[in-house]
Amino acid sequence: MWKYQHQLPFGIGKGCFLDKSFEVICNYSGKYPKAYLPGINNLELLDIDSYYEGxxxxxxxxxxxxxxxxxxxxxxxxxxxxxxxxxxxxxxxxxxxxxxxxxxxxxxxxxxxxxxxxxxxxxxxxxxxxxxxxxxxxxxxxxxxxxxxxxxxxxxxxxxxxxxxxxxxxxxxxxxxxxxxxxxxxxxxxxWGEEIGSCFEEFSSYSTICGDRENGCSIKLSSGYICRCDAGFYRPHGLCSGTLLCISGHNCSKCPYGYFRYPRNSTDCYGGTAYYSYFTRKSRVKYIIIGCSGGLGLLFLLVGIWWLYKFVKRRKEIKLKQKFFKRNGGLLLQQELSSNESNIEKTKLFTSKDLEKATDNYNANRILGQGGQGTVYKGMLTDGRIVAVKKSKLVDETNVEQFINEVVILSQINHRNIVKLLGCCLETEVPLLVYEFIPNGTLYQYIHNQIEEFPITWELLLRIAVEVSGALFYLHSAASIPIYHRDIKSANILLDDKYRAKVSDFGTSRSVMVDQTHLTTKVQGTFGYVDPEYFQSSQFTEKSDVYSFGVVLVEILTGQKPIRAINTDEDKSLVGYFLQAINENRLFEILDARVLKEAKKEGIMTVATLAKRCLNLNGKMRPTMKEVAFELGGIRTSTGASILQQNCEEIDFVDGDISGHSLETGSSSTGMSILNSSSAFSIDAHPLLSNKWG
Incomplete structure (x- = not known):
């Protein structure tokens, strides 16, 4: 009787032989069962010699x-x-x-x-x-x-x-x-077979027949080849290392896929290694699929990691923005806006992305000016408006409530000679303020760096003085909540496209209660413009703004800077130099040439006298901004300004509007400044574009 139990690739029963040629059937009709091969004329199978002999x-x-x-x-x-x-x-x-x-x-x-x-x-x-x-x-x-x-x-x-x-x-x-x-x-x-070398193959259910662990498996390769996975190398779900046989009678003149001839002239086939390039065609296809799948899987993994990184980064950014927004008083500002429904549109909360886009990510080419408290950038909002974005250097976390109060008040100021605060951004480490953009530079530039293309005239200088005095009068008296500017100087007086004056830089401004006469604060301001009385007492009053405006009048008359760059024994302070000249009746010796050329003597004397009163060391002896504004208006009338123009400008003294109200604080601080530039402003050669322009 043939012992068929462990004689692969032969086998009895479906799934137990490699293909039909190796199928064995048993006949039990005789005394002893006999084995037959139905695939080859039903010959009786007597024995199977060694697998390796084939x-x-x-x-x-x-x-x-x-x-x-x-x-x-x-x-x-x-x-x-x-x-x-x-x-x-x-x-x-x-x-x-x-x-x-x-x-x-x-x-x-x-x-x-x-x-x-x-x-x-x-x-x-x-x-x-x-x-x-x-x-x-x-x-x-x-x-x-x-x-x-x-x-x-x-x-x-x-x-x-x-x-x-x-x-x-x-x-x-x-x-x-x-x-x-x-x-x-x-x-x-x-x-039926001849051993020709070793093999290293993978299993596949349709081409593999396996016995027990002692006898391994037989794997049918390309036509004419079988790989027997030897005992000891049996791997049910992996690869098989074993002996390669060429099935006799088939075209075995060429090596199967996965095998090579070595040396070059040899007719023998040698088994390949575990490298994919030596696998069979089916193996190669499978491993190509596995490789592609693995590549796609790796790609998806990398995309997933990148997405997760972006998600985590985005979450951190959102939390950081929320932290800054809360720290900078955003919740308080929202509460104030919601309690003043009629003013909601007057103060806009910009996002950090809005301002990054508007300023081209704060490009250095967009810088309009830099000062001690921050940097000002030119930008364009998505609606096409040109704006100035103030990026402060410092923030006082102890005065958040005062800062929000000041933002609300300043954003509601509606006066033609005061730079309009359009809104702010509280999502950044320091608050960002957004102002209307003023294109034609500062009064300081026109006085001290005279421009040949547009020589400034006495009539224009006098008109600017009238407009500035009217704006300060509005802040001090006409507004429902008095505001002290605290940094009046020619560099903070901007000129728009029609050369109208615009008071700017409310970085050190304070709002006060109606019944308050002064503020006690740390001395701040610009050397040469600071009220000596405020410097000594640290008490700032509305008359301190009057003193600073008096210095601006002296600049207009003399064309000289508040601190004179001289090497003589004369007073380096322009104020001291001016007062000494008046006391010595030498006023006309120190006046600017264009003033002497264009202005009438009576008008010069009136302005000089008004400036002297504004510069009185005793603040109580100084005039109010209301008095200054009306006196300057009278001077313009006497110099021949048109009645219609004069009437319109008189209306401007009280035509501003501030409908908001202060929070329950006695003083407030923005801690911000605006447009402190040393050069004339002009529209960029490459203006920013809004979204709708691409």
Whole structure:
């Protein structure tokens, strides 16, 4: 009985053999069960030799000639099996009257056995002869003797067959009549595989048959090859390292995918390594798919990591903005806006992204001016408005409530000669303020750096003085909540496109209660403009703004800076120099040439006298801004300004509007400044664009 349990690639039952050629069926009808190969003429399977030898032993039928030299035999076409030329012999049986047979053009007499050459050397009355199997016999064995040999065998020979050489040596020589006694067949050897190298393959369910762990698996490769996964290398879900066999009878002249010939001229195939380039075609496709999938997976992983990074970063930015917004008084400002529904649109809360986009991410080319308290950038909002964005350097966290109060108040100021605060951004570390953009520079530039293209006239200077005084009068008296500017100077007086004055820089401004007469604060301001009384007492009053405005009047009259750059023993302070000249009746010696040329003497004396009163060391002796404004207005009338123009400007003294109200605090602080530039402002050569312009 054939022991089939561990003889891969052969097997009994569906799924237990590699393909139909290796299917084995059992016949239990006799005393002992017998194994058959239905794929090759239902030959009885006697034994399977070593897997590495690639041979099996079958019971080969004896073919009767029936008085003919041609009879059908065994056909192995379509299977991996071939007749073994090495292990088999051709047998002619029952040649009783045979005397001389011509085989391969050699005369053979006596009909006696010669296994090696089929050339009998003795006449011992033998009835059979055996010859080496013709190399032409591979898949088909028919009893067409003339096909295999040069001449027909005598018809006296009753039968022919293929017989295993080892069986002949052990059985036939002992009993020469044994061939005739084997009625049901004689043992023959069939080749089905030849070991040609090692292999390293992956499993796939449709091409693999596996036994137990001791016998491993057989893997069918490309046509003509099998890889046996040896015991000890068995991997149920991985790769198999084993022996590569070329299935006999198939086209094994080329190495299968995954194997190479080495050396170059060798005909042997050697197993590939674990590198993907040596895998089979199916393996390569699979690994390409795995590689692509892995690549896509890695790509998705990287995208996921990037998205997660952006998400976490975005969350941190949002939390940081919320932190700054709360610290900078955003909640308080929102509460104030919600309690003044009519003023909600007057104070806009800009986002940090809005202002980053407006200023081209705070590009250095957008800088309009830099001062001690911050930097001012030119920007364009999405609606096309040109604005000035003030980025402060410092923030006083202890005065958040006062700052919000001041923002609300300043944003509601509506006066033609005061720079309009459009809104703010509280999402940044320091608050950002957004003002209307004033294009034509400062009064300081026109006085001290005279521009030939637009020489400033006495009439224009006087008009600017009237407009500034009217704006300060409005802040001090006409507004519902008095505001002290605290930093009046020519550099903070801007000129718009029509050269109208615009008071700016409320960085040190304070709002006060109506019944309050002064503020006690840390001394702040610009040297040369600061009220000496405020400098000594730290108490700022509305008369301190009057003193600073008096210095501006002296600048207009003399054309000199508040601190004179001289190397003589004369007073370096412009105020001291001016007062000394008046006391010595030398006023006209220190006046600016254009003032002397264009102004009337009476007008000059009136303005100089008003400036002297504003510069009185005793604040109580100084005029109020209301008095200053009306006196300057009268001077303009006397110099010939049109009645219509004068009437319009008089209205401006009280025509401003501030409808908001102060929070419950006595003083407040913005801690911000605006437009402190040393050069004339002009529209950029490359203006910022809004979204709708691309």
């Amino acid at each position: 041979t099996i032993r079958v019971n080969f039928p004896i073919i009767s000639l029936k008085n003919s030299s041609n009879a059908k035999g065994v056909n192995l076409l379509g299977s991996p099996f071939i007749f073994s030329n090495i292990s088999n012999r051709f047998a002619a049986i029952g040649c009783d009257d045979y005397d001389t047979v011509d085989i391969n053009n050699s005369t053979v007499s006596g009909g006696c056995l010669s296994i090696s050459t089929c050339d009998p050397t003795s006449k011992r009355g033998c009835y059979d002869f055996l010859c080496a199997l013709s190399p032409n016999i591979t898949h088909i064995f028919n009893a067409d003797l003339s096909y295999f040999y040069s001449q027909n065998i005598s018809q006296k020979c009753r039968s022919v067959s293929v017989v295993e050489e080892n069986w002949v040596g052990s059985k036939y020589l002992e009993n020469p009549r044994v061939l005739k006694q084997q009625a049901r067949g004689i043992p023959a050897m069939l080749d």
